[in-house]
Amino acid sequence: MRFRRLLRPRVILALLAVCLLAFLGRPAFHLGRTALHDRDTREPVPTGYVDDASRLNQTRVKEVWDIPTDPVTAERQLAALLRRAKAEKLPVSIAGARHSMGGHTVAPDGIVINMLPFKAAKLDPETNILHVQAGARWVDIIPYLDRHGRSVAVMQSNNTFSVGGSISVNAHGWQHNTPPIASTVEAFRLLRDDGSIIRCSRTENAELFSLVLGGYGLFGVILDVDLRVVPDVRYRLGHFVIPSERYVDLYEWEVNRRSDVGMVFGRLDVTPDNFLREATLNVFYHDPGGEIPPLTPAQFEKIRRTVFRGTVGSDYGKELRWDLEKRLASAIEGRAFSRNQLSNEGIEAFENRTAKSTDILHEYFVPPSRLAAFLERLRVIIPEHQGDLLNVTIRNVHTDTDSFLRYADQEVFGLVMLFNQERTPQGEKAMKAMTQALIDAALEEGGTYYLPYRLHASPEQFARAYPQGREFFERKRAYDPDELFQNEFYRTYGRP
Numbered sequence: 001m002r003f004r005r006l007l008r009p010r011v012i013l014a015l016l017a018v019c020l021l022a023f024l025g026r027p028a029f030h031l032g033r034t035a036l037h038d039r040d041t042r043e044p045v046p047t048g049y050v051d052d053a054s055r056l057n058q059t060r061v062k063e064v065w066d067i068p069t070d071p072v073t074a075e076r077q078l079a080a081l082l083r084r085a086k087a088e089k090l091p092v093s094i095a096g097a098r099h100s101m102g103g104h105t106v107a108p109d110g111i112v113i114n115m116l117p118f119k120a121a122k123l124d125p126e127t128n129i130l131h132v133q134a135g136a137r138w139v140d141i142i143p144y145l146d147r148h149g150r151s152v153a154v155m156q157s158n159n160t161f162s163v164g165g166s167i168s169v170n171a172h173g174w175q176h177n178t179p180p181i182a183s184t185v186e187a188f189r190l191l192r193d194d195g196s197i198i199r200c201s202r203t204e205n206a207e208l209f210s211l212v213l214g215g216y217g218l219f220g221v222i223l224d225v226d227l228r229v230v231p232d233v234r235y236r237l238g239h240f241v242i243p244s245e246r247y248v249d250l251y252e253w254e255v256n257r258r259s260d261v262g263m264v265f266g267r268l269d270v271t272p273d274n275f276l277r278e279a280t281l282n283v284f285y286h287d288p289g290g291e292i293p294p295l296t297p298a299q300f301e302k303i304r305r306t307v308f309r310g311t312v313g314s315d316y317g318k319e320l321r322w323d324l325e326k327r328l329a330s331a332i333e334g335r336a337f338s339r340n341q342l343s344n345e346g347i348e349a350f351e352n353r354t355a356k357s358t359d360i361l362h363e364y365f366v367p368p369s370r371l372a373a374f375l376e377r378l379r380v381i382i383p384e385h386q387g388d389l390l391n392v393t394i395r396n397v398h399t400d401t402d403s404f405l406r407y408a409d410q411e412v413f414g415l416v417m418l419f420n421q422e423r424t425p426q427g428e429k430a431m432k433a434m435t436q437a438l439i440d441a442a443l444e445e446g447g448t449y450y451l452p453y454r455l456h457a458s459p460e461q462f463a464r465a466y467p468q469g470r471e472f473f474e475r476k477r478a479y480d481p482d483e484l485f486q487n488e489f490y491r492t493y494g495r496p
């Protein structure tokens with residue numbers, strides 16, 4: 001009798017509702033609470049000061065000078081600006097989108113050149129060369145190239161950055177089988193400290209060409225760039241979940257042995273119980289058998305953002321994100337994407353907008369044969385320092401033969417890690433200690449670290465990681481004897 005009563009539809013419905021609530025209740029509560037707290041509480045930078053993406057580099061400057069958009073006016077006024085800076089002994093720093101994080105765009109009490117207004121672009125469809133001004137950002141360039149059926153050959157995983165900033169750090173991304181972006185630069189024009197403008201390429205002013213690529217704005221102002229572009233194509237996604245120590249083997253099998261791979265990235269599990277033990281490999285295969293999907297605005301940004309921001313300081317949030325991302329990737333496996341769509345992601349879906357904390361990037365490069373050993377070290381170092389690791393992506397970078405200050409002088413895997421950090425002296429101290437331990441680990445595994453982030457490496461670590469560094473800075477002073485072009489990177493590692 002009692003059992004029969006239990007089978008009544010209303011009771012069954014109620015039981016189902018309880019089960020559903022138990023199943024969805026926690027994620028719903030967690031995401032709801034994250035969304036509720038996700039407000040922009042960042043303070044504006046006071047007049048007379050500048051900062052960068054770290055929000056830890058607020059510095060007083062004499063002037064921020066916006067470059068005019070018209071090239072003739074820009075060149076004339078820029079040369080006059082440099083003459084004035086020299087006469088008044090003011091250091092000059094150069095800024096693109098300011099997403100470097102170590103004051104690379106800042107010199108205290110100096111003049112900051114804001115390159116962003118300088119952003120015109122013109123494609124030569126015969127040669128596949130994009131002639132682009134250095135302040136243009138990928139978010140401007142991708143829709144333009146899309147209209148011409150072209151795509152950026154090598155760029156970062158987001159579209160926020162400027163061309164000048166990208167080639168000055170020699171960025172890389174998840175385009176398969178490629179060295180860093182320098183390999184796609186045919187030539188650029190450089191405004192030097194004496195106001196002269198020269199063209200640099202592999203055959204003209206070749207030494208400056210290699211110094212300026214990855215040269216952190218220390219040799220002059222890059223005005224415009226001839227960038228080799230590629231056709232936009234259609235890809236289909238393949239998704240694999242594997243133990244992280246098998247990453248390199250699977251990469252060899254599923255990526256290197258195939259000829260139809262266009263883009264690829266890996267991701268690591270950051271949940272504490274399975275820390276860096278599971279990986280996903282996401283491979284985009286060429287899929288020429290259909291229309292290239294049109295470029296559309298980013299989708300589901302709000303929910304993706306909430307899932308991501310919900311990982312800060314939360315083990316549960318990290319588990320939820322890892323689980324949802326694997327499910328989502330399996331669900332969209334086989335779906336077609338355009339190369340341009342994949343390249344056109346902003347940072348809105350993850351950027352930290354709170355006054356209290358900031359998110360700091362790190363990147364370490366190790367040879368493929370040392371990836372598993374490096375991961376072993378990370379599993380110890382990061383928890384030891386209580387680093388709140390939000391995300392790790394893995395990319396493959398081929399040998400760079402173009403830039404002077406190289407991070408990829410062999411084929412490497414880059415591990416890009418995003419940490420959350422309090423904006424306090426204690427937060428800074430803890431991050432510095434962890435960064436130095438991570439750099440030592442990378443060096444011991446035959447690798448190195450990436451330079452556009454916090455300047456936490458000791459000068460000795462910098463010298464070990466970049467043996468060309470000393471000569472690089474000597475060449476800087478040879479080309480710019482008055483040390484007109486300066487920034488915190490130079491002041492930290494470059495001064496004799």
Ligand SMILES: Cc1cc2nc3c(=O)[nH]c(=O)nc-3n(C[C@H](O)[C@H](O)[C@H](O)COP(=O)(O)OP(=O)(O)OC[C@H]3O[C@@H](n4cnc5c(N)ncnc54)[C@H](O)[C@@H]3O)c2cc1C
Binds near residue numbers: 097162215220
């Ligand atoms: C969220 C995020 C994701 C990232 N992802 C990646 C990634 O996937 N791959 C990667 O390689 N990097 C990545 N980075 C690092 C990024 O590529 C660099 O910080 C890059 O410099 C950003 O470009 P920007 O326009 O902001 O440069 P800025 O920070 O403005 O400038 C960087 C350097 O370039 C110099 N510079 C800028 N413009 C010129 C110019 N016209 N002439 C001479 N010098 C100039 C500046 O003086 C400075 O030293 C990422 C950074 C962030 C914050």
